[in-house]
Amino acid sequence: MSGEARRSADGGRRTGRKTGAARRAGSGRRPSTVDRRPPTPADRAPAWQITLSVNGDPYRVSVRPNRTLLDVLREELGLTGTKRGCDQGECGACTVHLDGRTVNACLVLAIDADGSEVTTIEGLARRGELHPLQRAFVEEGAIQCGYCTPGMILQAAALLRQNPSPTSAQIRTGMAGNLCRCTGYAKIVKAIGKAAEVMKGQRKGRAS
Amino acid sequence: MEACATHGPSASAGGRVFRAALPPFEYLAATSVPEALRLLAKFRGRAVLLAGGTDVLVQMRTGKRVPEAVIDIKRVAALGGGVKVERGGRIAIGALTTLADIEHDAKLRRLVPLLPEAVATMASPQVRNRGTIGGNLCNAAPSADTAPPLLALDALVRLHTRKGVRTMPLAEFFTGPGRTALGTDAVLGAILVPKPPRGLRAAFRKHGVREAMECAVVSVAVAVAKERGTIRHARVVLGAVAPTPLRVPAAEALLVGHPGGPLDLLAAAGEAADAARPITDVRGSSDYRRDVVRTLVRRALEEVAG
Amino acid sequence: MSGHRIVGTKVPKLDAWDKATGAARYGHDVSLPGMLHGKILRSPHPHARIKRIDVRRAEALPGVHCVLTADRVRVGKLGFLGDHPVLKGDKVRCVRDEVAAVAATSEAAAEEACALIRVEYEPLPAVFDPLEAMQPEAPRIHENAPDNLVPHRYEFRHGDAERAIAGSAHVVQGTYRTQFMTHCCLEPCFALAAFDPAGRLTMTSSTQVPYLMQSHLSRALGIHGKDVRVLQPTIGGAFGSKLDTHPYEVLAALLARHSGRPVRILYTREEEFVCAPTRQPMIIRMATGCDREGRLTGRVCEAILDNGAYTSWGATTPHIMLVGISSLYKLEHVSFRATCVYTNNPWSGAFRGYGNPQGTFANEQQMDELARKAGIDPVEFRIRNANDPNSTTPQGFRVTTCALKECLDTAATRVGWREPKRPNEGVGIAGMFHVGGGGRVYKSDACGVIAKLDDFAHLTLLTGATEIGTGSDTAMAMLAAEELGLPLGNVSVINNDTDAAPWDVGIHASRTTFIAGNATLGAVREIRRKLLPWAAKELGCSEDAVELHDGSAWRRDDPARSAPIEKLVRTAHFREQGEMFVGQCFYDPPNQFQDPKMRGNVSATYSFAAHAVRVRVDPETGKVKILKFVAAHDIGKVINRLGLEGQIEGAIAQGIGYALTEQLRIDGGRVGNASFLDYKMLNAADLPEDVEIHFIESADPAGPYGAKGVSEAGLIPTAAAIGNAIRDATGVRLHRLPMSPESVLAAIRAGEQEALDSELEVTGPLTRSGT
Structure with missing residues (x-):
């Protein structure tokens, strides 16, 4: 049974965009068999090896089962741009892209991200060039204390991918999972609308 | 005078520490239904199934659940499968289908828009990307937003047990707050939505303080089919006002056979308010919830039966 | 626009790029080699005697370095009145109370160790309602505070308000109750403390008062202030919550001292909800009168504040609460008394607006009601009573610039005050x-700035003025750039290290742009004075003929002649007996610390605003929808339009939450909704789309380029404006915050019942007359 219970490289539903190589590399081998002693304090629980791609870079990390993707990004990989706000999926500060979809990194077990592709705020700018959303947030004054900003921008990026020309109301609903205490959201909504325009222009530019 | 002694534990507990870390647990990834069932049997109630994790991990973090083991069923193919329309028009939804996939599914939006509409009001886009319909039902919160629409659509659930597969009405699935007919040794496989009666019109209403990221203070799903101006089929279901999502047959009975005029609707709404057994908590008082039930049921019925 | 090149434009915050890319380092992002993790064990009881604490099992846990309890450390007390022990030894007075603290190699080990500490408590009778707490038979929370009264009184009398009210044509009186609100900083609290081998403490903190924190820590830890250095990383929200030095910060330092290792304490979100300060609930009894012409005659106000178990700086909020009550409108007779009462609730602190939102909720609803009684349009009624420029109010506030009438007029016009309304609107x-x-709530209201111009014309502003997200850094940089004719990109601000930057009293009272802005101008004007002779020499003209802009000095009479500023600086540096360009200013505004009778011109100028709102109320669920929101603010002068709008928009959002949804539910001293799910802070989908902001530039002579402080103003009138709109829509007046759907519906139902009752009353006499 231990063999079956292992997270097998090809047993997942996660087909789609993943490359086979990445998934094989991240097969989540655990160090001991399934049948083992009762749970131990976290510090002594056996670690799993996982592999994940973050912002295009491959990482192999050893994690205990109770560690979240957020823990790994911040504490193991030093990617502190992803913020811890509530650890309960209620504030959106830890929003990242996991295989192309936004998730609260605090609600994803690190083991569960094995073999995945993750994009964090550090991976949004390309070769030093800010993403149109980053630029719009800066220019429109959508940032005050800034703690919500990385999660906001990543959620907005997913929103615009799904709906390149959202109305204000659609932006507001799409951003409802990201709390901001400083701005009252007005400038955030405006910045996302502006970035949508810019990105449409860029696509047109590329198409012509 | 309200000043009163508080009688809590004294010597046994040193006090309160706010824990940042998830409690330790054993992680097991099942790849098949039989394996998931074996693992469940092995841990005899001390394991929890993990699908999207958006409820389970929060419950573990807040200490509401402290399982020995977490059995990840995300990769059990038999529990997935997305949304399929079977021959005969019944819709089968794999338990692992994410809320986001339901929200955006073209077939559901065409055939039973009530469900995707209700799902769109749930939590945040991030949570809907991760959370599953099976998870929402198995979590069995009285306020679960998928339950009233599915009950209004007479949905069934397919359960996998060690004795085999069995199907039961969703109405029998909920047995109490956080409790279901699954017990500790079965897995929810799929949700089955029968082909809706001809001309069915349905509506979902949710009341909360906020427009989004909101747990229902009251939710209501109604479904009505009329023939030649007379209601022939009616469903009235309430959420967040009883230990389980609540169908109100008495209200339905007041509608069937009637044209659905204002007085019919008022009477049904009154019946629904009487049937509600809400608690008082930080989200609302019992009286307020009952009052809102009356309004929401009437408004939902006005939309579909008026 | 008076020829300004930078001031008055829209400028991104200096730190926006770092924040947009994830590069900004917040407290939670900072760790040190060898750092231990601290955790706090807190009381399970709102009021109990501690009989015994046993930490043996905790200390035996692998990874645990240090377990502290009150009897193991010598530590001073905190708070405005010094009534707050850092670790509680004899008894606990609320569920926040710190009973023990642990430092361990991991957070999990520290948590585990806390769980292994055994404490024997003897629960004591507790009291949670301030009115009950004041009764002689109530349990006493602090031995030296009879009737649980905080030993600090607030009383103000001007004229004879009681008599004035008695002689009024119309009087409105009522009792208003406000709720516990909490700051919800997106970054939970943290503290990181490290001692160097010589015993000097470096405290990394998101404090709003770094220099006061030095002395707080010095007193609490018994070390000299010179041995306390405070570093501030990027701060993830404050709003007043970090105006006090908190026990967890001292505990981080104590754990670091006792373990010999750096120690970091991070709050969880739940801990933040339970243990971070709140806006104090108030019970406000108020009466206001006016004469037949609608001129205010007098006002009497008594406020009871739920202080909670200990006294923070929040206990001084009556000072600022009173400013709105006494001085928003012309009043001849005012009487005010505020009493802070200890309860076994979590203690209250400072929060944006500092008592004024509570007071204004009462005062501006009374104005509305009074206008109705007097049969005068509420806008007209307010304009009739509005303060005028160059007047003195009963508290001795010298109002210099004042555009309240313009604000009222703009807000009313833009909201469509006289336009027809649909049902339920x-x-x-x-x-x-x-x-x-500024606001002289401490003896000092000053800020220091040192400016230094280098030989590439980069200007560095060194200042103690803290940036908590409001954009004050950017405003300072803009003022400096404008004054020296430099591009904004040439200016940076260093303000995160008490070792490096000069003193500031702290960021509060909407003071930083005004005070630090004036200090900045003082410092850069000194540089300008030093620079002009070099420019004049280079351009061959008199100093009067030199202009500085676009990074160069120009001859006003000959635009073809110019010299880059950096070249002037290099010229001055690279020569014998050269000169450096450093300026400094310690700006202390011309305002006064109030006397014990609450008189004195506490601020160098005053801000005015009016908010108007259009709502629709669902008469069957009580839900209030805001259809349009208009804010008109007398801000003196726009420095950074982008930042200014952001301050108002954000404050309005907090004000709407305060008005309609937010409430920390504290029952029996325990927080019942310690999560974002149930606290009901508003999200993007909740807030109105149609928000208009208008700025009225009254050009204040005391302000930097005429600017006044603004950061709190947007919150203050919001709840009252919404309450007045609900009254207009439904006919019922709410006296309690938040005006939640449930409470609005209850009021509507009660109003219907009252209407029914009064109908019956009318029929009563008719029947009698018939017999």
Whole structure:
């Protein structure tokens, strides 16, 4: 049974965009068999090896089962741009892209991200060039204390991918999972609308 | 005078520490239904199934659940499968289908828009990307937003047990707050939505303080089919006002056979308010919830039966 | 626009790029080699005697370095009145109370160790309602505070308010109750403490008062202030919550001292909800009168504040609460008394607006009601009573610039005050008065700035003025750039290290742009004075003929002649007996510390605003939808339009939450909704799309380029404006915050019942007359 219970490289539903190589590399081998002693304090629980791609870079990390993707990004990989706000999926500060979809990194077990592709705020700018959303947030004054900003921008990026020309109301609903205490959201909504325009222009530019 | 002694534990507990870390647990990834069932049997109630994790991990973090083991069923193919329309028009939804996939599914939006509409009001886009319909039902919160629409659509659930597969009405699935007919040794496989009666019109209403990221203070799903101006089929279901999502047959009975005029609707709404057994908590008082039930049921019925 | 090149434009925050890319380092992002993790064990009881604490099992846990309890450390007390022990030894007075603290190699080990500490408590009778706490038979929370009264009184009398009210044509009186609100900083609290081998403490903190924190820590830890250095990383929200030095910060230092290792304490979100300060609930009894012409005659106000178990700086909020009550409108007779009462609730602190939102909720609803009684339009009624420029208010506030009438007029016009309304719609308006030129709540209201211009014309501003997200850094940089004719990109601000930057009293009272802005101008004007002779020499003209802009010095009479500023600096550096360009200023505004009778011109100028709102109320669920929101603010002068709008928009959002949804539910001293799910802070989908902001530039002579403080103003009148709009829509007046759907519906139902009752009353006499 231990063999079956292992997270097998090809047993997942996660087909789609993943490359086979990445998934094989991240097969989540655990160090001991399934049948083992009762749970131990976290510090002594056996670690799993996982592999994940973050912002295009491959990482192999050893994690205990109770560690979240957020823990790994911040504490193991030093990617502190992803913020811890509530650890309960209620504030959106830890929003990242996991295989192309936004998730609260605090609600994803690190083991569960094995073999995945993750994009964090550090991976949004390309070769030093800010993403149109980053630029719009800066220019429109959508940032005050800034703690919500990385999660906001990543959620907005997913929103615009799904709906390149959202109305204000659609932006507001799409951003409802990201709390901001400083701005009252007005400038955030405006910045996302502006970035949508810019990105449409860029696509047109590329198409012509 | 309200000043009163508080009688809590004294010597046994040193006090309160706010824990940042998830409690330790054993992680097991099942790849098949039989394996998931074996693992469940092995841990005899001390394991929890993990699908999207958006409820389970929060419950573990807040200490509401402290399982020995977490059995990840995300990769059990038999529990997935997305949304399929079977021959005969019944819709089968794999338990692992994410809320986001339901929200955006073209077939559901065409055939039973009530469900995707209700799902769109749930939590945040991030949570809907991760959370599953099976998870929402198995979590069995009285306020679960998928339950009233599915009950209004007479949905069934397919359960996998060690004795085999069995199907039961969703109405029998909920047995109490956080409790279901699954017990500790079965897995929810799929949700089955029968082909809706001809001309069915349905509506979902949710009341909360906020427009989004909101747990229902009251939710209501109604479904009505009329023939030649007379209601022939009616469903009235309430959420967040009883230990389980609540169908109100008495209200339905007041509608069937009637044209659905204002007085019919008022009477049904009154019946629904009487049937509600809400608690008082930080989200609302019992009286307020009952009052809102009356309004929401009437408004939902006005939309579909008026 | 008076020829300014930078001031008055829209400028991104200096730190926006770092924040947009994830590069900004917040407290939670900072760790040190060898750092231990600290955790706090807190009381399970709102009031109990501690009989015994056993930490043996905790200490035996692998990874645990240090377990502290009150009897193991010598530590001073905190708080405005010094009534707050850092570790509680004899008894606990609320569920926040710190009973023990642990430092361990991991957070999990520290948590585990806390769980292994055994404490024997003897629960004591507790009291949670301030009115009950004041009764002689109530349990006593602090031995030296009879009737649980905080030993600090607030009383103000001007004229004879009681008599004035008695002689009024119309009087409105009522009792208003406000709730516990909490700051919800997106970054939970943290503290990181490290001692160097010589015993000097470096405290990394998101404090709003770094220099006061030095002395707080010095007193608490018994070390000299010179041995305390405070570093501030990027701060993830403050709003007043970090105006006090908190026990967890001292505990981080104590754990670091006892373990010999750096120690970091991070709050969880739940801990933040339970243990971070709140806006104090108030019970406000108020009466206001006016004469037949609608001129205010007098006002009497008594406020009871739920202080909670200990006294923070929040206990001084009556000072600022009173400013709106006494001075928003012309009043001849005012009487005010505020009493802070200890309860076994979590203690209250400072929060944006500092008592003024509570007071204004009462005061501006009374204005509305009074206008109705007097049969005068509420806008007209307010304009009739509005303060005028160059007047003195009963507290001795010298109002210099004042555009309240313009604010009221703009807000009313833009919201469509006289336009027809649909069923269940209503409009409401409220004004506000607040400190706008600093606020001398400490003996000092000063800020220091040192400016230095290098030989590439890069200007560094060194200042103690803290940036908590408001954009004060950017405003300072803009003022400096404008004054020296430099591009904004040439200016940076260093303000995160008490070792490096000069003193500031702290960021509060909407003071930083005004005070630090003036200090900045003082410092860069000194540089300008030093620079002009070099420019004049280079350009061959008199100093009067030199202009500085676009990074160069120009001859006013010959635009072809110019010299880059950096070249002038290099010229001055690279020569014998050269000169450096450093300027400094310690700006202390011309305002006064109030006397014990609450008189004195507490601010160098005052801000005014009016908010008008159009709402629709669902008469069957009580839900209030805001259809349009208009804010008109007398801000003196726009420095950074982008930042200014952001301050108002953000404050309005907090004000709407305060008005309609937010409430920390504290029952029996315990927080019942310690999560974002149930606290009901508003998200993007909840807030109105149609928000208009208008700035009225009254050009204050004391302000930097005429600017006044603004950061709190947007919150202050919001709840009252919404309350007035609900009254207009439904006919019922709510006296309690938040005006949640449930409470609005209850009021509507009660109003219906009252209407029914009064109908019956009318029929009563008719029947009698018939017999």
